[in-house]
Every structure is written in C-alpha cells, then in structure tokens.
Amino acid sequence: MNRPPVNSLNTEHLEQLHRALVRLENEKCRGMILSSSSPTVFSAGLDIREMYKPELEKARKFWRTLQDMWLKLYSTPYPTVAAIHGHAPAGGCLLALSCEYRVIVPNVKIGLNETQLGIVAPQWFQDCMRNVIGERQAEKALIAGHMFNTEQALQVGLVDEVAADKAACIARAEAFLASQANLPLLARKTVKLGFRNSTLSRLMTGREADTKIFIEYIFQPKVQKGIELYLQSLSKKSG
Incomplete structure (x- = not known):
C-alpha cells in the first residue's frame, strides 16, 4: 500500500486495491504479501473524510467499493499474508484479519477500535x-474498541508471529508463502473457502442492507458532529 502519509482507505485507494487483487487472481498468483510503504503505519483504516458531510451517491459508492475490495481479498484462491510493520487500527486491522497469516513487528498497535470513535464496526x-x-x-475487544500491542496481539492469536523489524517481517511473510507452495492448489482453495464461506455469504446476501445501515448511520447529525470533532483534533495535531 502506498498512499501517504498513512494509507487511509478512500474510494480511489480501495479501487486500486480491488483492481490489484483482480489482476493477481487473473494472473494465477501463487501468493501475496500485503505490506505498507510507510515506516510507521500499516493502514490507518477508512478515510474519515469520505464520511464527513458526504453526498449520498458518493457515500454509497465508497461503501460498495469497500465491500468489493474486502470480498475479493477475503476469498482469494491464493495464500495471503499481512506484513504488519506499522500501526493497524480499524480498517487497517480488517485488512490484516482478512489475510490468512499475520506477521507483526514490536511496538505496534492493532485492533478494531471503532467503538472508541463512537462508531460501530460492521458485522x-x-x-x-x-x-x-x-x-x-x-x-x-470490540465492545472496548481495544487496540492490542504487539505482545497482546500475539497472545490472543490476532497475529501469528513477531519479527524484529521490517526486513525480518517481510522475510517471515515470504517464509509462510514458501510453506504453502507445494500444497495442491484446488484442495487448498477448497478448504480455505469452506472455512470462510459463511462470513462471505453473510455480506454477499446482505450487501444492500449493510449499505443502508452505513448510510443511515453516517447521516445522523450526532455522528457527523463526532466526525467533525475528530477531524478538528487531527488538524490540531498536524498543526
């Protein structure tokens, strides 16, 4: 991922990710490492600006694009590993969770922290x-919007292993892919999708309802006020 400064997921970036995933599948990819160009952030998650005073159709497109990207990532026929060498809150954590294997570096925070922001993580x-x-x-974790540190994430199984630094993180990710290389592709894919089918089906059969919930939620005045205050706090930090 390469959307400075923090790989926030706006509509354009989500479309880029989706196109990349489609291309990899069409090219019979044998494995993918999802990583970040940022030295400190894996992905900061959904771009909050996409949800501030949005036009209805733009908001709908944003959410549908997120759904498309996730469905493609979660159902890849090839193995996927997240090399988490930076912080991964909210949507960044979702990207990591959607991969099959996760390697993390020390001193990183990861979690679905939406509750702390007054937002409900979708089902x-x-x-x-x-x-x-x-x-x-x-x-x-979801009720508290808890952000796990590296040690906590490993302890609860949110990540699979810890690597010393970014280079080691990528190396361990490559080692995971190498461990999968000789498995029969069809059998591997069938087992993977068997485990993930109910989660995929929940969204595929309820996409319109999920979009409706998102639209109704973000257009609430109190939610918009909360987003405005959050953006103001970000502006003060950057200033």
Whole structure:
C-alpha cells in the first residue's frame, strides 16, 4: 500500500486495491504479501473524510467499493499474508484479519477500535475478528474498541508471529508463502473457502442492507458532529 502519509482507505485507494487483487487472481498468483510503504503505519483504516458531510451517491459508492475490495481479498484462491510493520487500527486491522497469516513487528498497535470513535464496526468486520481470536476475546475487544500491542496481539492469536523489524517481517511473510507452495492448489482453495464461506455469504446476501445501515448511520447529525470533532483534533495535531 502506498498512499501517504498513512494509507487511509478512500474510494480511489480501495479501487486500486480491488483492481490489484483482480489482476493477481487473473494472473494465477501463487501468493501475496500485503505490506505498507510507510515506516510507521500499516493502514490507518477508512478515510474519515469520505464520511464527513458526504453526498449520498458518493457515500454509497465508497461503501460498495469497500465491500468489493474486502470480498475479493477475503476469498482469494491464493495464500495471503499481512506484513504488519506499522500501526493497524480499524480498517487497517480488517485488512490484516482478512489475510490468512499475520506477521507483526514490536511496538505496534492493532485492533478494531471503532467503538472508541463512537462508531460501530460492521458485522463483517466483527466476523473477521471473531474468526481469528474467538468469540469471547472478540466480544471484549470490540465492545472496548481495544487496540492490542504487539505482545497482546500475539497472545490472543490476532497475529501469528513477531519479527524484529521490517526486513525480518517481510522475510517471515515470504517464509509462510514458501510453506504453502507445494500444497495442491484446488484442495487448498477448497478448504480455505469452506472455512470462510459463511462470513462471505453473510455480506454477499446482505450487501444492500449493510449499505443502508452505513448510510443511515453516517447521516445522523450526532455522528457527523463526532466526525467533525475528530477531524478538528487531527488538524490540531498536524498543526
């Protein structure tokens, strides 16, 4: 990912990710490492500006594009690994959870922290975390909007291993892909999608309802006020 400064996911960036995933699948990709050009951030998540005073159709397109990208990432027939050498809140955590394997570096924070921002993580975000760390741990983390540090993430199984630095993180990601290289492709794909089918189906059969919930939520005056205050706080930090 290369959208400075923090790989925030706006409509354009989501479209780029989706096109890349489609291309990799068409080219019979044998494995993908999802990483970041930023030295400190994997992805800061959804671009909050896409949700501030939006036009209806633009907001709808933004959410549909996010759905498209996630469906493609979560259902890849080839192995995927997230090399998390920077912070991964909210949508950044979703990207990592959507991969099959996760390698992280020290001193990183990762989690679905939407609750802390006054936002509710969509059901399919929640499903991704539940599938990785289990029902009870996911419930506690999602209610609190908890951001796990590196050690906590490893302890609960949110990540699979810790690497010393970015270079080691990429090397361990490559090692995971190498460990999958000799597995029969059809059998591997069938097992993977068997585990992920119910999560994928929940969104595929409920896309319109999910979009409707998002639209109704972000157009609430109190939500818009919260987004405005958050953007103001970001502006003060940058200033």
